[in-house]
Amino acid sequence: MDFSTLLQQCVNGLSLGSMYALVAIGYTMVYGCLRLINFAHADIMMVGAFVCLFGLESFGLPFLAAALMAVLFCALLGVGIDKIAYMPLRKAPRISMLITAIGVSFFLENLFNVYFGSTPRSFNAPTFFSQTLNLGSLHFTYITLLVPCVTLLLLGILLFILYRTKQGMAIRASAFDIETVRLMGINVNKIIALVFFIGSLLAGVGGIFYAISYPSIEPLMGVLIGLKAFGAAVLGGIGSVMGAVLGGFILGFTEVMVVAVFPELSGYKDAFAFLFLILVLLFRPIGIMGDWRLEKSRF
Numbered sequence: 001m002d003f004s005t006l007l008q009q010c011v012n013g014l015s016l017g018s019m020y021a022l023v024a025i026g027y028t029m030v031y032g033c034l035r036l037i038n039f040a041h042a043d044i045m046m047v048g049a050f051v052c053l054f055g056l057e058s059f060g061l062p063f064l065a066a067a068l069m070a071v072l073f074c075a076l077l078g079v080g081i082d083k084i085a086y087m088p089l090r091k092a093p094r095i096s097m098l099i100t101a102i103g104v105s106f107f108l109e110n111l112f113n114v115y116f117g118s119t120p121r122s123f124n125a126p127t128f129f130s131q132t133l134n135l136g137s138l139h140f141t142y143i144t145l146l147v148p149c150v151t152l153l154l155l156g157i158l159l160f161i162l163y164r165t166k167q168g169m170a171i172r173a174s175a176f177d178i179e180t181v182r183l184m185g186i187n188v189n190k191i192i193a194l195v196f197f198i199g200s201l202l203a204g205v206g207g208i209f210y211a212i213s214y215p216s217i218e219p220l221m222g223v224l225i226g227l228k229a230f231g232a233a234v235l236g237g238i239g240s241v242m243g244a245v246l247g248g249f250i251l252g253f254t255e256v257m258v259v260a261v262f263p264e265l266s267g268y269k270d271a272f273a274f275l276f277l278i279l280v281l282l283f284r285p286i287g288i289m290g291d292w293r294l295e296k297s298r299f
Contacts, residue, residue, distance in 0.1 A: 004137040009260040010253070015144045015213070017252020018151035022206030023229035024236070024244035025158070026078075026199025032175035032239040033195050036097050040081060040104035041203055042226020046219060048074045048204030049211035050112055053123055063126050071204040078200025079193050087189060112219040120218040123211040147209050154202060155245055162241065167194055175239060224270065228255075231277045237287030246288060251277070 023045055030038045048070045055066030085104050089097045129143040162168035170191045173181045182188045210225065211217050232251045236243025251273050258265060258272045265272070280288065 005260070008138050008140070009256055011140060011144060011148075013253035013256035014249065015147045015252070016256055017232075017249035018148045019206045019210050019213070019248075020225070020229045020232045020251055021151055021245040021248030022154070022202045022209070023225065024232040024248045025155075025241055026203050027230050027233040028236075028238050028241060028244040029171070029195045029199045031233070033171065033178060033192055034086070034097070035094060036086070036101065037230070038199075039098075039101040039226070040085075040108060041078075041199065042222035042229060043105050043108040044074050044078055044081075044200045044222075045203040045207035045210070045225060046112065046217070046222035047077060047108060048207030049123065049217045049221070050116060050219075051204075052208050052211065053121065053217065056124065067208050070208060071201055074204030074207070075197045075201035078196040078203075082193055082196040087192075109219050109222075116219060118218065118220075120216045123215040123217050125212040125215060129212050143209070143212050147213070150205070150209075151245075154205065155241075158198065158202075158241065161198070167191070171195060228270075228273060231274060235277050235280055235287055237290030240287070240289045243287055243289035250288075 023042060026041045026044075027038065030036055030041065051073050052066045052070035055061040055069050056063065059066070061069065081104055085100050086097055089100060125143075129141065129146070131142055133140045133142060133145065160168075162172060170181065170186050171194065173186075174188060174191050174195075178188055181191070207222075210221075228251055229248065232247035233244045234247070235250060236245070236247030238244075254276045255269045255273045258269050284290070
């Protein structure tokens, strides 16, 4: 493999890893506040892709308007799921919330399976995203370059919210001790709703990017993506936003590089991604950016 091919594959890995990172952030934020693995989170990514497609085909909206509608719908859906499914179980055993999360995931998958059908549908994005930018011997599609740029921009906005606003301070405090935050007079339910809003919004963006990059969507598309994104959150140190992003980039690079270096093993690229996760956790069970000194995860 020559240097130009290696560089091109690095950009492809960065793009794929960015999509995993967008979904992984939602996993790690919800876990940080509620100690809940929200299995329905990856299906919100799927909802974002389908709602955007619905806006394009049924309403004839411009792509940007359909994407904004889908992202906002995902954010509100995340808040609604919390209000309906999780809030009544705040004081219930954690296993109850976990089972509820699995139930919500199955509900969303089957709902969209009934409405849109199980056959993969083509996602017709504007041709701009598939146009090629030539830099010497390197050839990149615009979507490949756009995904990591938007991801880093959204990450910067999120970090500003977490570390420069009162709401962000409340979110980080909830990650340490949610009961103490409640005793200080802070409306914990509103803080958790904000966490679901932000996480689901990012998942919706990730779903649209994934649909553009791999223009075929179906109701179960979030299953494997969700597992990888959750693996990215664990790899980086679940409860850490920067860890989730780092884990997403690492898994994206691993998946792309395995195919580039060993094309005959392309059918095992998912296995290699999870094998790498296992190897890292064998030596550092709390993840790359986890902290041994903390009993609870933090952002």
